[in-house]
Amino acid sequence: MKLVLGEPFLSLWRGKxxxxxxxxxQGKIFRDxxxxxxxxxxxxxxxxxxxxxxxxxxxxxxxxxxxxxxPVLGAAQEWKALERLHxxxxxxxxxxxxxxxxxxxxxxxxxxxxxxxxxxxxLETFARAAPPSLALKxxxxxxxxxxxxxxxxxxxxxxxxxxxxFLLSGDSSPEASSLALIDLHRAQxxxxxxxxxxxxxxxxxxxxxxxxxxxxxxxxxFLRDYFGHPLREILREEPDLFPLLEKKxxxxxxxxxxxGDAL
Numbered sequence: 001m002k003l004v005l006g007e008p009f010l011s012l013w014r015g016k017x018x019x020x021x022x023x024x025x026q027g028k029i030f031r032d033x034x035x036x037x038x039x040x041x042x043x044x045x046x047x048x049x050x051x052x053x054x055x056x057x058x059x060x061x062x063x064x065x066x067x068x069x070x071p072v073l074g075a076a077q078e079w080k081a082l083e084r085l086h087x088x089x090x091x092x093x094x095x096x097x098x099x100x101x102x103x104x105x106x107x108x109x110x111x112x113x114x115x116x117x118x119x120x121x122x123l124e125t126f127a128r129a130a131p132p133s134l135a136l137k138x139x140x141x142x143x144x145x146x147x148x149x150x151x152x153x154x155x156x157x158x159x160x161x162x163x164x165x166f167l168l169s170g171d172s173s174p175e176a177s178s179l180a181l182i183d184l185h186r187a188q189x190x191x192x193x194x195x196x197x198x199x200x201x202x203x204x205x206x207x208x209x210x211x212x213x214x215x216x217x218x219x220x221x222f223l224r225d226y227f228g229h230p231l232r233e234i235l236r237e238e239p240d241l242f243p244l245l246e247k248k249x250x251x252x253x254x255x256x257x258x259x260g261d262a263l
Contacts, residue, residue, distance in 0.1 A: 047116030081187035088154035145225035203248030
């Protein structure tokens with residue numbers, strides 16, 4: 001069993017079973033399934049996001065593997081990813097509590113509670129509400145590219161790397177705005193990110209900016225800031241990268257048109 005409790009949960013659950021107490025938390029529910037529950041709770045005027053995992057059936061594990069997907073086996077994936085991001089100085093969520101017990105994936109019970117980042121707005125909502133100024137757009141492209149670049153060099157790939165998972169806070173100006181990366185429950189942590197998974201994250205980002213006015217030049221500027229090298233050098237070293245990302249972006253877009261938001 002693994003258990004890490006910070007305040008206010010250390011005091012609230014002292015002498016109690018945290019795995020029982022976490023199931024009693026009430027708030028706004030975002031997902032409520034047999035195997036996973038996500039909700040927002042408020043304690044002493046502060047918001048927290050709670051993700052509870054209740055195992056994963058062997059059939060679900062096999063089904064995911066047969067479709068070349070990696071199953072989410074519990075809250076530990078997000079816990080490990082957040083630990084690595086903090087080590088790499090990447091702005092992200094702060095863990096207030098984490099617990100995991102049980103070695104059998106079908107019976108494992110785990111949870112992670114993170115502090116709400118507020119006030120904030122996700123980048124997709126922000127961009128759709130009103131087109132940002134040219135200066136702010138370029139500043140945000142640079143910040144997203146640098147965050148993703150550092151994340152990948154730190155050995156983490158997100159697997160849901162869309163701009164809706166970047167939270168913008170602070171004054172909406174190039175100098176004062178700040179970004180935080182969230183929702184890492186599917187993330188993978190390794191010594192180094194394989195190129196295949198790197199490209200999947202980059203293609204997901206490309207896809208998520210298709211409908212918010214990002215140009216081809218913006219996408220090339222993103223690659224320059226992601227690698228931290230002149231664009232000419234990047235295109236010489238990886239000549240197939242940009243066409244590959246454009247192709248994957250279009251594939252995701254066509255899939256969304258066919259199946260809606262169930263990507």
